[in-house]
Amino acid sequence: MSDHEKEIDEATGxxxxxxxxxxxxxxxxxxxxxxxxxxxxxxxxAFVYWILMPAWPALPGMGTNTPGIRNHSDRxxxxxxxxxxxxxxxxxxxxxxxxxxxxxxxxxxLRQFAMAAGESAFGDNCATCHGAGGQGFxxxxxxxxxxxxxxxxLDEIQHTITYGVRQDNLExxxxxxxxxxxxxxxxxxxxxxxxxxxxxxxxxxxxxEESHHGQEIFEFQCVSCHTEAGTGDQLxxxxxxxxxxxxxxxxxxxxxxxxxxxRNSAMPAxxxxxxxxxxxxxxxxxxSLSGGETNS
Amino acid sequence: MSLHxxxxxxxxxxxxxxxxxxxxxxxxGNFRTFKFAFMGLALLVYYGLPWLRWDRGPxxxxxxxxxxxxxxxxxxxxIEIWPQEVYYITGILILASLGLFLVTSLFGRVWCGYxxxxxxxxxxxxxxxxxxxxxxxxxxxxxxxxxxxxxxWRKVAKHAVWLIIAAATGxxxxxxFHDAPSLVFSFxxxxxxxxxxxxxxxxxxxxxxxxxxMREQVCTYxxxxxxxxxxLTDEHALNVTYRWDRGEPRGPHKKSESWEGRGDCVDCNACxxxxxxxxxxxxxxxxxxxxxxxCIDACDDIMRKVDRPTGLIAYDTDNNVERRAAGLPALKFxxxxxxxxxxAVLIAAISALMVFGLATRSTFELNVLKDRAPAFxxxxxxxIQNGYTVKLVNKQADTRAIHFEVSGIDDAEVLLVGEEDGVxxxxxxxxHVDRFRLIIKxxxxxxxxxDRLRIVxxxxxxxxxxxxxxxxxxxxxx
Numbered sequence: 001m002s003d004h005e006k007e008i009d010e011a012t013g014x015x016x017x018x019x020x021x022x023x024x025x026x027x028x029x030x031x032x033x034x035x036x037x038x039x040x041x042x043x044x045x046a047f048v049y050w051i052l053m054p055a056w057p058a059l060p061g062m063g064t065n066t067p068g069i070r071n072h073s074d075r076x077x078x079x080x081x082x083x084x085x086x087x088x089x090x091x092x093x094x095x096x097x098x099x100x101x102x103x104x105x106x107x108x109x110l111r112q113f114a115m116a117a118g119e120s121a122f123g124d125n126c127a128t129c130h131g132a133g134g135q136g137f138x139x140x141x142x143x144x145x146x147x148x149x150x151x152x153x154l155d156e157i158q159h160t161i162t163y164g165v166r167q168d169n170l171e172x173x174x175x176x177x178x179x180x181x182x183x184x185x186x187x188x189x190x191x192x193x194x195x196x197x198x199x200x201x202x203x204x205x206x207x208x209e210e211s212h213h214g215q216e217i218f219e220f221q222c223v224s225c226h227t228e229a230g231t232g233d234q235l236x237x238x239x240x241x242x243x244x245x246x247x248x249x250x251x252x253x254x255x256x257x258x259x260x261x262x263r264n265s266a267m268p269a270x271x272x273x274x275x276x277x278x279x280x281x282x283x284x285x286x287x288s289l290s291g292g293e294t295n296s
Numbered sequence: 297m298s299l300h301x302x303x304x305x306x307x308x309x310x311x312x313x314x315x316x317x318x319x320x321x322x323x324x325g326n327f328r329t330f331k332f333a334f335m336g337l338a339l340l341v342y343y344g345l346p347w348l349r350w351d352r353g354p355x356x357x358x359x360x361x362x363x364x365x366x367x368x369x370x371x372x373x374x375i376e377i378w379p380q381e382v383y384y385i386t387g388i389l390i391l392a393s394l395g396l397f398l399v400t401s402l403f404g405r406v407w408c409g410y411x412x413x414x415x416x417x418x419x420x421x422x423x424x425x426x427x428x429x430x431x432x433x434x435x436x437x438x439x440x441x442x443x444x445x446x447x448x449w450r451k452v453a454k455h456a457v458w459l460i461i462a463a464a465t466g467x468x469x470x471x472x473f474h475d476a477p478s479l480v481f482s483f484x485x486x487x488x489x490x491x492x493x494x495x496x497x498x499x500x501x502x503x504x505x506x507x508x509x510m511r512e513q514v515c516t517y518x519x520x521x522x523x524x525x526x527x528l529t530d531e532h533a534l535n536v537t538y539r540w541d542r543g544e545p546r547g548p549h550k551k552s553e554s555w556e557g558r559g560d561c562v563d564c565n566a567c568x569x570x571x572x573x574x575x576x577x578x579x580x581x582x583x584x585x586x587x588x589x590x591c592i593d594a595c596d597d598i599m600r601k602v603d604r605p606t607g608l609i610a611y612d613t614d615n616n617v618e619r620r621a622a623g624l625p626a627l628k629f630x631x632x633x634x635x636x637x638x639x640a641v642l643i644a645a646i647s648a649l650m651v652f653g654l655a656t657r658s659t660f661e662l663n664v665l666k667d668r669a670p671a672f673x674x675x676x677x678x679x680i681q682n683g684y685t686v687k688l689v690n691k692q693a694d695t696r697a698i699h700f701e702v703s704g705i706d707d708a709e710v711l712l713v714g715e716e717d718g719v720x721x722x723x724x725x726x727x728h729v730d731r732f733r734l735i736i737k738x739x740x741x742x743x744x745x746x747d748r749l750r751i752v753x754x755x756x757x758x759x760x761x762x763x764x765x766x767x768x769x770x771x772x773x774x
Contacts (some may be wrong), residue, residue: 105714110730135670145673243676291711291735
């Protein structure tokens, strides 16, 4: 392009760039001045920004990015916002701590606050396993029904949330069903027989010769926790086998699997992660999903 | 064969028209007086309205007009609008635009001339300019003069006062959104919400630039109304009109000369120098003309001086000017034309609709939201349970006692979470939305997946009630 001579377009009197496509030549109009000035200002601002804000990534010999003299950190801003939220909730949070769970439930404004705070905490922490609204999934109890492994009163719910299930603390909900098959306590035939019997308890199948055989084994191996009638024991987290609620499923194969391997699922102790007010709010929220358990 | 070379025509105008400075001359007369009076009234309303109080009881703000975004309420005197009733605001906007159409078809662009904020604030700014820099001729002279102490202080003072007015304008606007007396205090002590400062800054900028520096360009280039106006006007519309039938042929007139054989226009340019839009009304109806009628005052003044009848420029219709030019008698302006009647009827109808709505609207509302995850659960005894979140909206100031009734499906056991078994009564605070949980259990054989519950909330004192029909989910049985 060095040999390019200045060419002036006749119609407009503007210099061309010398580029030509199919006879169409490009005019070399200057950039609008306002645009150019903003462009220059942006370049100048880039230098200012480099100095003020974190800008350059880690350069060789430098462990981290350039921090900038304003010491800006998004992480700190988030932490400050979270703290702000905590402070804003402090007053009502304190009211939740001071009141008993029954008082929270019967006081309209405390209950509404607890349910709103509980709903949001539930979504953040609990819904991953229990589902939004406590709908539950196989292995993760439904919280919207009337079946409570460890008790469904306000205090029992608070205890379960605080200390978790099968966790490493003294207050935790704890019981251990033997893995009857894996640990070779029962033979496969015996386990199948027990499974048939368990299914007769809630009327899923008719009594049979095999189930009678299963009943004998059941009375020997299972009644200490599940009771003779099969109605379970909340103190040990032993499910009621006579109702229509099945945590892992009610078909024969699933029941055999449960007896063979045992389930013994766990839940974190949320007392280690959440503050007392949040846990109380969660207890009230979980209670409100189903109306809880009144006659425990 | 030769190709046509694309060359611009010889008389082509540049695409960008350079702005010509306008120095409107102060006139005196009825319209000028009215315009000042209306400006005073408009400014009084704008600045004063947020300070008007209205007692709504102890728990509600006592500001007559308040757009309380934080609290989610609009207050207009006795009317209180909740967010879910924002259609009343739409109604007010529709009424405003119909009102504009009506007034325009009755009296022309009086909105532009007297009431538009652009007109009001521009007029105010010109008055300030005139105070510091003098009338038209002095301002022209001052602008052409080289910089001096005299010029400097006048310019600085003018812009300072403009900025103060602009800031006060922005300031007054934020008072519509917060309690005015407390905001004044927190604003000047630096404790007001950041949005308040942002909006004051924004409005200061727009007021200063629109009324101070842009002025007539706003009307000519930014405002859609002059364009819409073209669709609303016709030859029967009342406009500020130069009566060329009487004025032409124009020309300078000496005192001793006869008026025979010539028009009344002495070509003195008084109408042009008075015009804040910088146009010549004698060129006929123009998009730029805001119909402020200041040229009428200017011309009447001259007509009196040359001893001719006033009204060479006046509110008139194009049709009448044409008729007089053709020797026909002018028609009396008809107020009740079809379009006027249509607009009036529409306004009346919409107003009636809104008044009816406001008069009969309920201050109490029931919203039942069904749990969707899980849609239902089966209880250990086989019954089906659905959970519902119930919201009760109490728009009145006093607490209400509410009783729930649930019907529609047999053998429904209803539990109101937090209440004793069987208790279905609650209280809802005034000005409040309260949330409750209803747990409903129904035997499986009574439902088939297509069931609906009827949930009624009754105010036990007034008997007001609201009904929700809401599905009860259960396993579908075919």
